[in-house]
Each structure stands twice: as structure tokens, then as C-alpha cells.
Amino acid sequence: MTARIDAVRGDITQSDCDAIVNAANSGLMGGGGVDGAIHRAAGPELLQHCRDLKAHYPCGFPVGAAAAIPGCALKARWVIQTVGPNRHRGETDPADLAACFANSLDEAVRVGARSVAFPAISAGVFGWDGDEVARIAVDAVRRSPVLGRLDLVQFVLFSDELLAKFQRALSTR
Template structure:
């Protein structure tokens, strides 16, 4: 099966994704926030915040940049929420490696929990300022690695412009 057959670009709301795991572009505290993080917390309800508070923290940090944590999904249709923290562009270095790590660690957690499908947002492309074309290239590069070929990966992108950027990055893989 071609990798492209297991990657889908969706313009829409990630909180409605019918997948095993939804990836949250979280902040390091994992207690909700704005953008995708806030939308996922609102849709999942208070149970998500309760389970996030149980994740061990060191100096308030539950998930450092580039890492990922998995929790139950509250009221979402997904079984899990995988919280990952992408880099703040121009601040956290090396940004490209941290972003790739955020995707890879999310996928590895999904695999280890038996997930067959996962939905990603455009990690770090909101207030963290990552250039979307570069972020899409990194995301697609990680998601097309052979070890993830059996998992269906969705990129849920809110705007038509972002969906087009991700579709272009996927088409450039030659798959």
C-alpha cells in the first residue's frame, strides 16, 4: 500500500474526527489554552482537564517541546488524546528536530496503544509561529516513514489555505 493512501487531508474541525487518537497541539502545562488546544478541551469536556492534571509535572511542565503524552479523550469520539508540544519558531531550537519529534512521538504513542487511525492539526503553526510550508514538509516526512504505513493519518486543517499547503507537501513526496 502506498503511504499516500494512508494520509488524508481534511479541511475541518479536528474535534469531530472519528479516529482512535486525536493529537492536541498543547502547551507544556497541558491544562488547555487557545487555538486547537482550547477547542479540543471544550469539545472533550471537563474530564479531559481532570486526566491532564494527573499527568506528572516538573515545575509545571507536563510535556516538554518535542515530546508527547496520552490521555483518555473525555467526550470526544476518539479513544485517546495525544498531547504534544511543538516548538515556538525562532525560540525553541532546533525547531525542525523538535517539530519532527512531536509528530514521531505522537505516532509512536498511538502505535503502542494499538491505534489504527490518528488525526493531527498543524502543530506549531498557530501562535507558535512555525512557517506552514516548512511545517507541512516535516509533518508529511515523518508520517510517510515505513513504520507508520499501517496507520491511517489525517491532517485536520481549519482553513482552505492550510489544507492546500499540506496537500502540496503530500504531493511532493512522489507517492
């Protein structure tokens, strides 16, 4: 059996999934958009877990890598930190974006999560086109060798426009 994959409009910080993925920046200390929302909702304890993780990456958390930290005050048990490629900095390789999704799923399974919620990584301030993010994300999730070890992979989108793009990507094979 393989995981159900769907897309919903909502607030990822309210997700009932075991793990939510944070579109973090390489400094891991919080920021705007999804990252800021997750930090605010999780509470100040999350920042300490980020500091602990950052200590292992003095040059910054690498694009495409993924690491789980406790969800603190969130419903989700885990927050999986990943850094998407920033198109404005010339980071335009689709494989780097796909790695964010694939490695986050691997990390979710490693910590025992059965359900994972993703935002549209890199579709905001990092400048990637929403349609491109949706296609890459859906393809990376569908190709994941750990998909059979999950019950649900959900894309939680903050706008109707992004939701439509992800629903379109999910409807194609």
C-alpha cells in the same frame, strides 16, 4: 501495507479517528487554538487527565514528547498530547517539530490506535510557517517506522490555506 495519509479541512474535535493529536502547551492545562477547542469539546474530565499527566512533568511537558490520555467526550478514544516548538521563543529546530509527529505516531500505536488525526502543530500562535510545518509533518509521517501498523493518518486543518499547503506537501515525494 502502509497507512493512507491525507489532508482534510475540518474540526479535529469531530474526527472519527481513534486518536487525535493536541498541539498542547507545556503546562498541559489548556489554551487557545486547537488546544482550547479540544479541551472544550472533550469536557472537564480531560483537564483532570492533563493534571495527572502534568504531575509527572513538574518543569513542563517537553517539546516533541507525546503522551496519550483518554478522549473523554470526544469521538476519538485518545488525545495524544504533544508540545510543538515555539519559534517566538527561539525554538527553530525542524527536528523538534518532526519529533512531535513521529512520537505521536509511536504513542498512537502503543495505545492500539489504528487511525490518527493531526493538526498543523506549531503553525498557529507558535509562529512556524505553514509550508514548513506541512513539509516537516508529511516527511516525519512518511518516515515513521510504525506507519505500517496504522490504517489512516489524517491532517485535519482549520483553514483552506493550510489545507492547500498540506496537499502540496503530500503531492511531492
